[in-house]
Amino acid sequence: MYNDKVIDHFTNPRNVGEMPDADIVGESGSFKCGDTMKIYLKIEDDKIADIKFQTFGCGAAIASSSMLTEMVKGKTLAEAQQVTNDDVAAELGGLPPLKMHCSNLAADALQDALKRYREKKKSVHP
Helix, strand or coil, rough: CCCCCHHHHHHCCCCCCCCCCEEEEEEEECCCCCCCEEEEEEEECEEEEEEEEECCHHHHHHHHHHHHHHHHHHEHHHHHHHCHHHHHHHHHCCHHHHHHHHHHHHHHHHHHHHHHHHHHHHHHHH
């Protein structure tokens, strides 16, 4: 059902854990399957200097979160903003159709974090 890349990211997730000194945290969840995800970002000079995730969910959700962190670490905020769930699934070598919503969670949590960061920045520097 899953390819080797998905299995690798599920069994050996990258960048997993909390980040107590994160600049911003994004969240997403699915009522459909009960999966939830948090993305922690450390931002320096408009770039993602560090990223961590916590995911409560299936193997595809964990693999998607892990892959997303590898994809955007070191990227500018503008570059990260362009990452979609389809990009995450493609980097994983594809996901079964019934698990595509898992890659949505990863991209949605990232977009939530970026949105919160922009709002936070606006309120500090209107």
